Amino acid sequence: MTSYGKQKRLLVAVDCIIFGFDGQELKVLLIKRGFEPEKGKWSVMGGFVQPEESFEGAATRVLSQLTGLQDIYLEQLFAFSRPDRDPIERTASIAYFALLDINQYHRQQLKHEFHAEWFSLSQVPELIFDHTEMIEMAKEKLRYKAAIHPILFELLPQKFTIPQLQLLYEGVYETDFDKRNFSRKILSLKLLVKQKDKEKESSKRGAFYYKLDKRRYNANFHSFLNFIAKPHNLK
Amino acid sequence: MTSYGKQKRLLVAVDCIIFGFDGQELKVLLIKRGFEPEKGKWSVMGGFVQPEESFEGAATRVLSQLTGLQDIYLEQLFAFSRPDRDPIERTASIAYFALLDINQYHRQQLKHEFHAEWFSLSQVPELIFDHTEMIEMAKEKLRYKAAIHPILFELLPQKFTIPQLQLLYEGVYETDFDKRNFSRKILSLKLLVKQKDKEKESSKRGAFYYKLDKRRYNANFHSFLNFIAKPHNLK
DNA sequence: TGTGATTATTGTCAGTTTGACATTTAATAA
DNA sequence: TTATTAAATGTCAAACTGACAATAATCACA
Numbered sequence: 149m150t151s152y153g154k155q156k157r158l159l160v161a162v163d164c165i166i167f168g169f170d171g172q173e174l175k176v177l178l179i180k181r182g183f184e185p186e187k188g189k190w191s192v193m194g195g196f197v198q199p200e201e202s203f204e205g206a207a208t209r210v211l212s213q214l215t216g217l218q219d220i221y222l223e224q225l226f227a228f229s230r231p232d233r234d235p236i237e238r239t240a241s242i243a244y245f246a247l248l249d250i251n252q253y254h255r256q257q258l259k260h261e262f263h264a265e266w267f268s269l270s271q272v273p274e275l276i277f278d279h280t281e282m283i284e285m286a287k288e289k290l291r292y293k294a295a296i297h298p299i300l301f302e303l304l305p306q307k308f309t310i311p312q313l314q315l316l317y318e319g320v321y322e323t324d325f326d327k328r329n330f331s332r333k334i335l336s337l338k339l340l341v342k343q344k345d346k347e348k349e350s351s352k353r354g355a356f357y358y359k360l361d362k363r364r365y366n367a368n369f370h371s372f373l374n375f376i377a378k379p380h381n382l383k
Numbered sequence: 384m385t386s387y388g389k390q391k392r393l394l395v396a397v398d399c400i401i402f403g404f405d406g407q408e409l410k411v412l413l414i415k416r417g418f419e420p421e422k423g424k425w426s427v428m429g430g431f432v433q434p435e436e437s438f439e440g441a442a443t444r445v446l447s448q449l450t451g452l453q454d455i456y457l458e459q460l461f462a463f464s465r466p467d468r469d470p471i472e473r474t475a476s477i478a479y480f481a482l483l484d485i486n487q488y489h490r491q492q493l494k495h496e497f498h499a500e501w502f503s504l505s506q507v508p509e510l511i512f513d514h515t516e517m518i519e520m521a522k523e524k525l526r527y528k529a530a531i532h533p534i535l536f537e538l539l540p541q542k543f544t545i546p547q548l549q550l551l552y553e554g555v556y557e558t559d560f561d562k563r564n565f566s567r568k569i570l571s572l573k574l575l576v577k578q579k580d581k582e583k584e585s586s587k588r589g590a591f592y593y594k595l596d597k598r599r600y601n602a603n604f605h606s607f608l609n610f611i612a613k614p615h616n617l618k
Numbered sequence: 619t620g621t622g623a624t625t626a627t628t629g630t631c632a633g634t635t636t637g638a639c640a641t642t643t644a645a646t647a648a
Numbered sequence: 649t650t651a652t653t654a655a656a657t658g659t660c661a662a663a664c665t666g667a668c669a670a671t672a673a674t675c676a677c678a
Contacts, residue, residue, distance in 0.1 A: 151471060151472045156433065158392055159392055184384055196387070196391075199391045202465055203462055203475070227438055230437055231434070237386045242462050296531070
């Protein structure tokens with residue numbers, strides 16, 4: 149037996165919702181499609197899954213094709229499967245979302261061939277297929293996860309200030325936080341190490357830089373639950 | 384243009400990790416495979432995605448084929464895609480997990496043709512392919528979600544007691560809770576409505592039945608986060 | 619040199635929640 | 649009537665939360 153014979157095969161693609169933070173705003177990276185269908189319209193970056201690669205592999209490949217980057221935070225979001233979601237031919241899409249620091253990976257790195265651009269989340273243009281839905285779901289999942297895990301640090305440079313971090317959280321949740329309570333909460337996580345130097349662009353006084361304590365970050369990444377008495381037993 | 388031409392198509396299946404609670408223990412429903420490959424071995428219930436159905440549709444169909452049941456809690460878990468996960472032919476699998484009350488849907492309802500059996504989570508036999516990994520991930524996700532959302536009620540009958548509920552939580556988290564703190568926490572959710580009658584099988588005194596307040600349950604299902612000050616804005 | 623403007627940093631306090639722990643109550647059986 | 653069993657309720661100190669205000673560092677400019 150070398151195949152399942154008469155069962156119908158299916159095209160499978162991956163799509164990457166790439167979030168970036170530029171120090172001010174949370175943004176999403178879109179490309180202008182250079183091929184049919186919907187040529188010239190905006191979409192998230194994607195590609196067909198090749199015979200010898202896993203979905204994760206395909207998503208990683210797509211991500212590096214567009215940004216030239218390795219080692220980006222990447223997480224499976226959802227498998228989209230409406231039979232008619234692609235008008236040409238049935239294609240399922242496994243969506244992933246990625247988090248990166250826009251400034252660190254500069255714009256010129258983006259491959260020109262894809263005509264990629266960063267869009268504010270409030271100004272996402274009309275997208276092809278179900279990509280709008282994908283982005284909505286990715287935003288929702290980002291909020292969900294960030295409420296429980298210190299995931300948003302993936303969007304920041306190595307050194308960052310508390311006010312910058314707060315801006316990021318406020319962008320993700322589209323709300324304002326009390327800065328006193330915010331810094332208390334963040335610092336109580338014991339994940340940040342205060343640096344000796346200051347960021348002086350955005351204020352006269354300057355704000356101290358912090359770095360992630362990588363050891364604690366990796367150890368505590370999965371431990372922010374609150375229902376269970378001993379969350380460190382969970383993942 | 385009516386197809387993407389030379390791109391390689393792929394077999395796609397769905398697999399359902401079906402969790403059940405019998406009042407004592409958390410269990411998972413497995414079937415004895417009646418076909419090759421791995422005929423005679425245990426696996427979770429699955430099936431190939433048909434041309435005109437979505438993944439959710441396929442999972443729902445598979446679930447009802449096995450249990451005869453509609454309206455079961457069903458949630459997408461993860462898309463498994465290792466190219467060699469099925470030795471016969473490359474097949475991706477979109478895994479779902481389902482929650483149901485074992486007693487309510489009685490054993491005889493299970494279709495005989497599948498030789499289905501409930502297994503304690505501590506006694507899951509060797510499984511085909513990556514199904515062991517699927518179950519591990521499903522357990523993990525169940526713990527994760529149940530820590531934040533009142534999802535475990537899907538495993539209980541309409542009427543249940545606080546001690547029964549605690550048994551369920553203890554089963555899911557493989558730990559013990561203080562019963563005083565547990566009931567205080569559960570009741571503080573304001574999701575339960577005390578009934579007039581008691582369950583008297585398991586104790587002399589008997590324990591009052593409770594029912595879910597469906598209205599509050601649906602309204603609060605998505606609101607257990609704790610990082611954000613106003614979680615009711617989130618989903 | 620001093621002063622005002624701006625933003626970072628630190629602090630207070632009352633109300634709530636948490637975790638650890640003990641007592642009372644209802645029903646049954648002997 | 650009493651012993652037994654498990655349910656239900658109660659206490660308290662510590663930790664945490666949300667609302668709110670005062671101080672400190674730096675720069676621009678008079």
